[in-house]
Amino acid sequence: MEQVLQQFRDTIVKATTNKTPLRILGGGTKDWYGQSLQGEILHTRAYTGIVAYEPTELVIVARAGTPLSEIEAALDERNQMLAFEPPRFGAASTIGGVVAAGLSGPRRQAVGAARDFVLGATLVDGKGDVLRFGGQVMKNVAGYDVSRLLAGSMGTLGLIVDVSLKVLPKPFIETTLRFELGQKEAIERLNTWGGQPLPISASAWHGGTLIVRLSGAVAAVKAAVQKMGGEEDTQAAAFWNELRDHGNAFLGDAEGPALWRVSVPPVAPPLDLEGDQLIEWGGAQRWLRTDAGAKKIRAVAEKAGGHATLFRGGDKSAGVFHPLAPAVAAIHRNLKNAFDPSGIFNPGRMYNDF
Incomplete structure (x- = not known):
């Protein structure tokens, strides 16, 4: 793998010298996300494999090109998971793309976002230098955590070559409750429940139906079911998987509005x-x-x-991401200039002007 890493560095140095844009590509499952794709393709799939996995420490380290499915299979063997439930969007999804996109699934409301699970990362910057941030344990950072900054950066700061992620045990039990409620009533009900010690791990409302997932210890889940009421659905795993992977009719419709x-x-x-x-x-x-x-x-x-x-x-002409306030935009530009002074990495993928 050292040879592959050196090839990455050589490609980046050459691109910087020639000011040639590079388009970082893992599995390509999220090519539609963000602004337009530009530059010569820099494939990450050759840099693959789980580097370290310590179930007792709840930490896994993997190279950027490692398929998400491979990581999930390894975790599943030890009854653990990536708790932020990253959307897969296809079998080719890689862990580098997961971190770069920074997207989280239904369980995000209970456990936190993708960035909250990034413990460390290795990055090749625009100069071809290999930079390591964070670590491989849960308490590893004093000061600003650059590794978490990479989550959601869309590959604009450099080439992520490996990541260290926190994992969590799977819950003992899960069940789902359904309620027939209007949108206003559903929002009010969710906020009421949010202020109570209930094991809610996900929620979704659409078309007059509120669906709530409960996860945790058997006693806690059973007590919540009795308190909350609703219609219990113990076979709802397929629904949550479709919601996570945008495989349902609402989120997965590529032809609609x-x-x-x-x-x-x-x-x-x-x-x-x-x-x-x-x-x-x-x-x-x-x-x-x-x-x-x-x-x-x-x-x-x-x-x-x-x-x-x-x-x-x-229409992406108005910008995919919400316009930044001037002060925040200046911070973004300064970070981009610090890591990628020649602007070769995924130019315009987040914002048109950098």
């Missing part, structure tokens, strides 16, 4: 936007299928205290 992801405070009331909505994460994530313009959607999101991302389809 644009799919927007609107992030707002959980207590935000229903958004005054036309189109169909699906609500996750206790009310904090509002998926929206609509033909409405970006300006209107983002104005409504901002009024509610949040932001909006054009997730799939639609």
Whole structure:
């Protein structure tokens, strides 16, 4: 693998010298996400394999090109998991792409986002230097954690070559409850439950039905079922997998109206936007299928205290990601210049101007 790493470095140094843009590519399962794809392809799939896995320490270290399926299989053997439930989007998904995209699945409301599970990472920057951040234990960082900065960076800061991730045991038991509720009532119910010691690990509302997953110890889950009521569905694993991987009719429709992801405070009331909505994460994530313009959607999101991302389809000319405030944009540019002064890594993938 050292030879592959050296090839990466040589390619990056040459690209920097010639100012040739590079497009970092793992499994290609998220090519549709973000702005336009530019540059010569730099494949990561050759740099593969689990470097270390310590089940008792709840830590796994893997090279960027390692298939997510391989990591999940290894964890499954020890009854453990990547608790943030990264969307797979296909069998070719790699762990480097998982971290670079920074996307989280249904369990994010209970355990945290992808970045919260990144303990360390190795990066090749625009100069071809190999930089190591963080570590391989849970308490490893004093000061600013650069490794977590890479989560969601879309490959714009450099080539992620390996990552160290926290893993968690699978819950003893899971069950799902269904409630027939309107959107406003569902949001209110979720926020009420959110302030109580209930083992809620995921929630989804769509089309008048609120679906809530409970996970944890047997006694805690059974007590929650009795307290919350609703209709119990112990065979709902397929539903949550489809939601996680965007395989259902709402999230997976590539031909319908644009799919927007609107992030707002959980207590935000229903958004005054036309189109169909699906609500996750206790009310904090509002998926929206609509033909409405970006300006209107983002104005409504901002009024509610949040932001909006054009997730799939639609017109990307207005920008996929919510425009940054000037001070925040300056920080982004400074980080980009520090790690990639020649601007060769995935140029324009997040924002058109850097």
